[in-house]
Amino acid sequence: MKMGISKRITPYLLPIFVGIVYLLLYTPIFVLILFSFNKNPISYRWDGFSLCWYKELFASVEILAALKNSLIVAFSSVLLSVVMGLFYVFFGASSFLNRLIVFFYGSLIVPEIVLAVGLLSFFTFFSISLGLTTLIVGHTLLGLGYVVPIIRARFLEMDYRLIEASFDLGATEKQTFFKIVVPLLYPAIISSALLVMIVSLDDFLISFFCSGAATLTLPMYIFSVIRSGATPVVNALSTMLLVISSLLILILTSLKMKTRIF
Amino acid sequence: MKNNSVHYEATKNGAFFMAVPAVLWKLLFLYVPLFFIMLISFSKSFDFAFFKNVTLENYKSLFSLSYFRVIGRSLLLAFLNAFFCLLIAYPIAYFLALKVRRFKNLLLFLLALPFWTNFLVQVYAWFFILDHKGLLNTALLKMGIISQPLHILNTSAAIYIVMLFCYLPFMVMPIYSSLLKIDKFVLEASFDLGANSLQTLSHVTIPLSASGIMTGFFLVLIPSFGEFVIPALLGGGKVMYVGSMITYFFLETKNPFLGAAFTCLSGFVLILFALLIYVIFKKLFK
Numbered sequence: 001m002k003m004g005i006s007k008r009i010t011p012y013l014l015p016i017f018v019g020i021v022y023l024l025l026y027t028p029i030f031v032l033i034l035f036s037f038n039k040n041p042i043s044y045r046w047d048g049f050s051l052c053w054y055k056e057l058f059a060s061v062e063i064l065a066a067l068k069n070s071l072i073v074a075f076s077s078v079l080l081s082v083v084m085g086l087f088y089v090f091f092g093a094s095s096f097l098n099r100l101i102v103f104f105y106g107s108l109i110v111p112e113i114v115l116a117v118g119l120l121s122f123f124t125f126f127s128i129s130l131g132l133t134t135l136i137v138g139h140t141l142l143g144l145g146y147v148v149p150i151i152r153a154r155f156l157e158m159d160y161r162l163i164e165a166s167f168d169l170g171a172t173e174k175q176t177f178f179k180i181v182v183p184l185l186y187p188a189i190i191s192s193a194l195l196v197m198i199v200s201l202d203d204f205l206i207s208f209f210c211s212g213a214a215t216l217t218l219p220m221y222i223f224s225v226i227r228s229g230a231t232p233v234v235n236a237l238s239t240m241l242l243v244i245s246s247l248l249i250l251i252l253t254s255l256k257m258k259t260r261i262f
Numbered sequence: 263m264k265n266n267s268v269h270y271e272a273t274k275n276g277a278f279f280m281a282v283p284a285v286l287w288k289l290l291f292l293y294v295p296l297f298f299i300m301l302i303s304f305s306k307s308f309d310f311a312f313f314k315n316v317t318l319e320n321y322k323s324l325f326s327l328s329y330f331r332v333i334g335r336s337l338l339l340a341f342l343n344a345f346f347c348l349l350i351a352y353p354i355a356y357f358l359a360l361k362v363r364r365f366k367n368l369l370l371f372l373l374a375l376p377f378w379t380n381f382l383v384q385v386y387a388w389f390f391i392l393d394h395k396g397l398l399n400t401a402l403l404k405m406g407i408i409s410q411p412l413h414i415l416n417t418s419a420a421i422y423i424v425m426l427f428c429y430l431p432f433m434v435m436p437i438y439s440s441l442l443k444i445d446k447f448v449l450e451a452s453f454d455l456g457a458n459s460l461q462t463l464s465h466v467t468i469p470l471s472a473s474g475i476m477t478g479f480f481l482v483l484i485p486s487f488g489e490f491v492i493p494a495l496l497g498g499g500k501v502m503y504v505g506s507m508i509t510y511f512f513l514e515t516k517n518p519f520l521g522a523a524f525t526c527l528s529g530f531v532l533i534l535f536a537l538l539i540y541v542i543f544k545k546l547f548k
Contacts (some may be wrong), residue, residue: 021350029376031387035390095269114529204382
């Protein structure tokens with residue numbers, strides 16, 4: 001009899017286990033979102049629905065400045081890393097530079113804090129003052145580590161005869177690049193751009209080391225506020241960030257399914 | 263391959279220098295700085311004179327028990343985190359790859375979502391669960407399991423719990439893709455030859471997913487070792503880990519020489535440890 005029960009339970013054990021882990025993974029996030037609508041400013045007690053923290057969020061000059069910095073850095077590093085990465089993949093494909101592809105995997109193996117410290121020492125050594133520019137440099141470095149492998153994988157899958165045909169028909173390299181390669185790599189370009197965007201908006205460590213005292217990005221702002229005792233405005237801000245990055249990921253995943261980029 | 267040679271002819275005289283910026287960027291901002299860290303760790307002056315001032319003094323002053331304890335603590339955290347992640351991730355990956363049919367894409371998406379959303383937000387969300395008056399204590403008190411609220415926040419328990427959940431997707435993904443590659447007929451053959459499900463798991467499935475296990479283990483182990491944010495926010499900042507120590511040297515005491523030496527030393531220990539793990543894996547799954 002006992003045997004019978006355990007046999008009947010066994011097939012459900014695995015789904016139950018997976019369910020519990022998913023629940024644990026998402027409970028904190030749901031509680032955070034819930035409490036961003038909480039009226040009570042101090043404790044974790046629910047006091048009723050309110051949008052006051054969102055109002056305060058959009059009124060905060062400090063947060064808007066941090067948002068502006070984050071967006072400047074994200075867009076610049078997306079642009080830089082995608083353009084340089086694309087140039088590398090196409091123009092480097094036929095030269096010795098193609099062998100240097102291993103270079104681009106380096107930032108994925110080294111712990112990020114070592115990257116950050118290295119960049120900081122580099123900037124200090126050459127007396128480059130820290131700020132938005134150094135942030136963009138660091139984030140572009142991270143971005144290239146994603147852009148080059150993704151675009152290159154797509155480039156190698158591409159029907160090579162199209163490029164040959166283009167050259168045979170008398171197109172220059174510039175024409176081939178803009179009229180053949182870029183349109184064909186478009187899905188990979190978009191998804192790697194989205195990925196760099198997500199990584200840049202999310203990055204804390206490189207920003208923490210390379211931004212100097214005056215420039216704050218959103219993750220740095222959140223970090224400093226949590227450290228000095230969080231206010232509910234951070235809940236509202238966190239919820240907004242969650243929504244934005246979830247949307248970006250949703251776009252990324254739907255692209256990925258349509259085009260099999262990875 | 264033969265196409266490649268044609269292409270080579272086509273762009274040989276062309277603009278290969280267009281590919282240079284990306285390479286230069288990586289070289290200048292990744293490999294040169296790494297080299298810098300190594301140079302600085304053997305020096306006391308932060309300019310072009312450091313070749314004249316080569317010294318081992320930085321390393322000598324690190325030769326104290328407290329610094330080794332920091333490295334040991336991070337090593338333990340990294341190892342245990344990878345180990346616990348593996349224990350939890352394997353059943354999930356197994357379920358996703360071999361068991362589930364409906365909602366598979368949704369479940370995969372839900373697993374990847376926290377991994378790509380803002381890391382700090384994810385860490386911050388755990389405050390609501392682990393706080394003195396948080397969800398966990400409230401629930402346990404209501405159920406009468408405990409009579410006093412537990413102090414989890416600002417202890418290493420909080421660090422371990424949050425690390426586990428933040429790094430879990432790193433472990434699930436590689437195991438999942440290695441399990442997908444297993445030929446279903448091999449598993450069937452194992453059952454047909456009389457093995458029960460436990461024997462099939464330990465003799466067929468796990469050895470065949472060894473590469474995924476190893477990749478996942480290193481993907482968790484290496485970043486966990488240098489983790490800064492989670493110990494800084496949830497550990498209360500009292501206990502030092504490698505990440506916090508490096509930050510302390512570089513940003514608080516402004517001593518890049520000791521900081522660089524500490525970075526190199528802990529990096530060296532990490533590499534040795536990773537090699538050891540690699541050898542053990544090779545022995546286990548020969």
